[in-house]
Amino acid sequence: MSGMPKWADVVLVPLVSLLLAGIISILVFVAVGQNPWEALQQMVEGAFGSSNNIGYTLFYATNFTFTGLAVAVAFHGALFNIGGEGQALLGGLGVAVACLVIPWPHWSLALVAAVAMSAAFGALWVSVPAYLQARRGSHIVITTIMFNGMASGLLIYMLNNVLRPEGAMQVASDVFPQATHIPSLNDIAQAFGSNAFGTSPANITLFLAIAACVGVWALIWRTRLGYEIRAFGKSQPAARYAGIDATRITMIALLISGGLAGMMAVNNTLGANTPQLVDNAAGGAGFIGIAVALMGRNHPVGIALAALLFGALFQGGSELASDTNVPVQIVIVIQALVVMFTGALDNMVRKPLEGLFAQVRRGARSEA
Numbered sequence: 001m002s003g004m005p006k007w008a009d010v011v012l013v014p015l016v017s018l019l020l021a022g023i024i025s026i027l028v029f030v031a032v033g034q035n036p037w038e039a040l041q042q043m044v045e046g047a048f049g050s051s052n053n054i055g056y057t058l059f060y061a062t063n064f065t066f067t068g069l070a071v072a073v074a075f076h077g078a079l080f081n082i083g084g085e086g087q088a089l090l091g092g093l094g095v096a097v098a099c100l101v102i103p104w105p106h107w108s109l110a111l112v113a114a115v116a117m118s119a120a121f122g123a124l125w126v127s128v129p130a131y132l133q134a135r136r137g138s139h140i141v142i143t144t145i146m147f148n149g150m151a152s153g154l155l156i157y158m159l160n161n162v163l164r165p166e167g168a169m170q171v172a173s174d175v176f177p178q179a180t181h182i183p184s185l186n187d188i189a190q191a192f193g194s195n196a197f198g199t200s201p202a203n204i205t206l207f208l209a210i211a212a213c214v215g216v217w218a219l220i221w222r223t224r225l226g227y228e229i230r231a232f233g234k235s236q237p238a239a240r241y242a243g244i245d246a247t248r249i250t251m252i253a254l255l256i257s258g259g260l261a262g263m264m265a266v267n268n269t270l271g272a273n274t275p276q277l278v279d280n281a282a283g284g285a286g287f288i289g290i291a292v293a294l295m296g297r298n299h300p301v302g303i304a305l306a307a308l309l310f311g312a313l314f315q316g317g318s319e320l321a322s323d324t325n326v327p328v329q330i331v332i333v334i335q336a337l338v339v340m341f342t343g344a345l346d347n348m349v350r351k352p353l354e355g356l357f358a359q360v361r362r363g364a365r366s367e368a
Contacts, residue, residue, distance in 0.1 A: 004350075004357045010302060014295050014342060016349050018309075021341040025334045034326055046319025047312035053319065055185060055200025059267070060285075061304075061311030062202070065209040066264035067289025068307055069216050070257045072298040074140075076220055077253035078233040083129065083144025084261040085286025086151030087122040091262025092269045093155060094121030096163060096277040099176040099270065110180035114266050115208065122262015123255045125151060130254035134247040140254070148286070156279050163277065173277040181275055203271035212260060213300035219256075229253050261286060291343035306342075313338060 004012070029036040047057045067084045074081035094117035104110040129143035156171065163173035184203045189196035220226040232239040232249045240246055268281050288310055295309075296302030317331035341349070 004354050008353065008357065009350075010297050010299070013346070013350055013353060014297075014302075014306075016353065017295070017341040017346065018338065020349065021334075021337040024337050024341075028330060028333055028337075029326075032327070032330055034330075039320060039324070039326060042320045042324060043313075043316030045316075046323070047316035050198070051196045052198030052200050053315060055197035055202035057308070057311045057315040058185070058202040058206055059200060059271075059311070060314045061307040062206050062209045062267045062271075063264050063283070063285040064288050064292045064307035064310050065304055066212065066267070067261055067285050068292030068296060068303040069212055069289075069300065070259075070261035070264075071289045071293035072296070072300075072303060073216060073220070073229075073260065074253055074257040075293060075298045076226075076233050077229045077249060078236070079133070079250065079253055079257070080141050081126065081129075081144055081254060081257045081261075082141060082290060083126060083147050083151075083258070083286070084264075084289045085282050085284070086144070086148035087125050087258045087261035088264045088268070088282040088286050089151045089155050090125040091118035091122040091265035092277050092281040093158060094118045094262060095265050095269045096173050096176075097121075099180045099275070100163070100174065103177070104179050107180055107182050110176075111182050111204075111266070111270070114180075114270050115263060118262040118265045119259035120262070122265075123259040125262070126254050126258030127251075130251050130258075133254070134250035152279075155277075155281075159277065159279055171279045176270065176275040180270065182270055184271070199273070201271060201273045203267065205267035205271045208263070208266065210304070212263065213304050216260075217300045225252065261289070288339070291339040294346055295342040310335075310338070 026036040029039050046053055048054055067088065070084050070087070071081060095114045098113040098117040099110055102113065104113065125147060126144070129138070129140055129147055132138035132143050133140045159171050159173060164171065165174045168174075182203055182205070184197065184201065185206065186195065186197035186200065186202075188204070218226075220230065228239070228244050228249055229252075231242065232244055232246065232253075236246060239249070264285060265281060268283065268285070269275065269277050292303055292306045292310055295306040296304070313335050317335055320326050321328040321331045
């Protein structure tokens with residue numbers, strides 16, 4: 001049990017982690033001869049300085065919300081699904097099948113089909129690692145890592161040999177039919193006489209991501225299945241003693257996780273400025289989802305906020321690299337520092353804070 005109050009675990013630990021990442025980032029900028037304050041201003045401007053930039057930030061945040069939720073659902077069952085990248089790639093294949101095979105008369109029907117197919121393909125791709133974990137004891141970390149590479153290879157094969165239009169040079173599917181193109185946020189704004197989000201690809205999948213946050217919250221904390229997942233994650237022997245089927249919970253938790261990761265492809269594929277499936281559609285979002293889930297404490301509200309932060313980092317970092325002489329590698333280092341401190345080095349921050357709160361409590365008891 002944590003030695004900190006809930007507010008400190010949810011708010012203080014991520015803030016301290018971000019502060020440490022910021023301090024190291026300042027040192028990095030100084031080491032390469034850049035003004036850290038100017039770089040920070042440029043990144044904030046690049047992420048939020050215009051409605052178009054905000055649109056790109058929201059676009060990236062939507063991706064990270066889906067993959068963060070995918071990791072969180074598995075985490076609640078003490079399952080470390082790090083195959084979100086591969087599941088998102090296969091989710092994109094599901095979107096392409098849904099949009100290219102059936103001639104949809106309206107984008108709303110295409111969106112429903114794309115959501116269903118992306119979730120199904122993502123869940124299908126994690127089903128084998130889930131079965132191996134549940135029935136054979138194979139570690140989910142190892143199998144999902146392997147399936148990431150296999151997903152990339154399978155997608156490239158499908159694009160080269162099945163989905164690529166004849167005579168095309170790009171390793172990509174055909175552009176999806178016009179009837180399947182979902183509205184962007186700027187399309188919605190234009191209906192009210194505004195051009196708020198410019199040319200950014202932010203689209204209505206953002207609302208789908210918000211709905212997914214609400215759905216995951218309801219599932220984990222308001223249903224019997226969610227209680228069983230959390231109970232299994234806290235203590236597997238106790239859960240088994242209480243009659244919870246370990247195989248069933250492992251399979252269900254991972255299938256939901258894979259489905260959520262696959263749904264990310266709706267935003268990145270169907271919602272892109274050019275709706276088509278490309279070979280690098282996931283763009284690393286599956287791995288970023290791990291840090292998003294950890295920073296968000298596996299709660300949908302925290303995940304949404306962490307996804308927005310990482311969306312700002314990606315958009316602000318790309319603007320910093322393109323508008324200044326800061327090498328793009330430095331931007332990647334800054335992003336990696338945030339991932340490292342909020343994810344991998346979480347306990348380095350947590351343990352001293354737990355000790356500090358324990359000392360405060362002991363002092364309060366001795367005075368009383």
